[in-house]
Amino acid sequence: MEIPMRKITHLVVHCTASPASATKEGILNYWRETRGWNVAGYHVLIEASGLCHRLVPNEHPSNGVRGHNAHSLHVSYIGGIDAKGKPKDTRTPQQKRELLRILRAWKQAHPKAVIVGHRDFPNVQKACPSFDARKEYAHL
Numbered sequence: 250m251e252i253p254m255r256k257i258t259h260l261v262v263h264c265t266a267s268p269a270s271a272t273k274e275g276i277l278n279y280w281r282e283t284r285g286w287n288v289a290g291y292h293v294l295i296e297a298s299g300l301c302h303r304l305v306p307n308e309h310p311s312n313g314v315r316g317h318n319a320h321s322l323h324v325s326y327i328g329g330i331d332a333k334g335k336p337k338d339t340r341t342p343q344q345k346r347e348l349l350r351i352l353r354a355w356k357q358a359h360p361k362a363v364i365v366g367h368r369d370f371p372n373v374q375k376a377c378p379s380f381d382a383r384k385e386y387a388h389l
């Protein structure tokens with residue numbers, strides 16, 4: 250049976266705030282073991298190589314922003330910090346390309362949804378995704 254699509258109001262961009270070399274397995278493990286999450290943090294995770302991992306179907310919520318998941322889709326690139334752990338836009342050209350591709354498709358499917366970064370939500374103390382997603386994707 251087909252699952253009906255949810256109403257989507259926000260398309261949210263994240264970084265993993267981990268070294269660019271972090272693996273999907275390591276990130277999933279961290280969510281499970283350290284955070285105790287049964288549901289992944291994002292719908293799609295993008296490696297430095299541009300390889301995209303589908304973690305949660307868009308029909309289901311993922312764990313991207315507490316209190317804002319019911320009506321959001323979340324995409325994240327692996328990286329987002331420098332060698333000292335400070336926020337830094339570490340997106341590779343491949344990650345930039347895939348982010349654009351995914352956000353374009355999501356915006357097409359949900360034209361009224363707004364594209365924002367995790368940090369654009371109120372009371373978020375993070376730099377995630379380490380660049381101004383609202384500005385960069387305003388043209389979509």
Ligand SMILES: [Zn+2]
Nearest residue numbers: 263264367377
């Ligand atoms: Zn985030």
